[in-house]
Amino acid sequence: MLRVNDINKDKDRVIEGLIKRNYNNIGIIDQIIELDNKRKSLQTEADQYQSKINQTSRRIGQLFKEGRQEEAKLAKSEVSAYKESLKKHDTLQKDVLSQLEVALLSVPNIPHPSVIAGQSEDDNEVIRDWPHKLPELEEGALPHWELASQYKLIDFKAGVKITGSGFVLYRGKGARLERALINFFLDEATKAGFEEIMPPHLVNAVSAQATGNLPDKEGQMYHCVADDLYLIPTAEIPITNLYRDMIVREDVLPIKLAGYTPCFRREAGSYGADVKGLNRVHQFNKVEIVQIAHPDRSYQILDQMVEYVAGLLDKLELPYRILRLCGGDLGFTSALTFDFEIFSAAQRKWLEVSSVSNFETYQSNRLKLRFKERDGRNQLVHTLNGSALALARIMAGLLENNQTSQGIKIPEVLQPYTGFDIIK
């Protein structure tokens, strides 16, 4: 959520940013400013009434002590008149406040200056392409869903039977490889100085709203209605909310957290080749890295996170490219996002495996996550996060790219985790 003060101060920049996103309801900015002005004047008037009530009440106490009953009685009626007016104000104010909140929640983050306008994912900029020749597979190479079935690594039918389409069941060496990847990613994160977190997999509405997933992603999350809890679509929600409503000391920044969780996404509206095999599933495993950073250093940290993710893909020997998302494709809460795509050689397709973003103060404003500066003032932190990495598609890439006539080769870094170097 943007701060009203920032909108007020930088109205032109905000509007410019919204245009970059193809955001069509620009008028809302003026509405917000107007609502906030209304809020202020109502607040001031209400405060004045309250102040009079407080003053008079204190006087009544004094009068009673002095035994001046008559005067006290008079003062009492005075107070009830003020209370009448105050009540009227309160209803007005509540109404304005909720309108303001709804309006603010509907405004996305302002893109970083480096973000180009663009309409859709087709306009994303490739900022680092794969420098080598893309892998060419031999005649008869199979897509991962056929490999997974042939080597009995994943039972797609079982997932459908047990739950429904989009849910998969890993078994045998497939399950082992999946677990190896999780452990590898967690160990790498630990080595890089991230504290490992194992959070709850369901969150309440307050948490989902604090990270901006509600109301934006309402229909994309699984909702347990009986308890009003949401299955997490990413570990970002519980991990970031760990620091909700906190004021931290400046010297603890940056806070580096990493966690593995399954991620649940309804993916309503997806269809066709996109959802084949592991390309898009309703439940997948992911290790997420989160940083809570000083505003002055957040973009430097974003770059570090990008390099960290690139390093993981290097170690897994997967061909990849990095994209800077254009305004039209940028997530609601993000100011700048880099996507990582691996090349899945049998499908001849680029698959998104990571998204690394800086949210600046968009989340921290909602989270009320601040740090205390040396001079004692409180300032909002910047929050960042990235997938490191999303497993299902990594699995797809590994299976396809490493298939040989002898079997599927396991990258060297994973072998200590799998206990085998080839799947036959």
Add this chain to the structure above:
RNA sequence: GGAGGAGUGGCAGAGCGGUUGAAUGCACCGGUCUUGAAAACCGGCAUACUUUACGGUAUCGGGGGUUCGAAUCCCUCCUCCUCCGCCA
């Protein structure tokens, strides 16, 4: 699930229906002293909204109520603790 108890500032811990945003201690910051440190002493130290400023308002788990006035009384929800039951 049943019975009882409790939720106050970063922490600990007072708190009477009426100048209580809240005693006190610890922690923290600044200063005096000291060659330096410790100790001692002095001062500062919640958050938010609002105001050019003085100031005003709100917040003692959340919400509602009683009252001229509520941290203090009542209702309700949440959380934690103790005991019993059940159970990975």
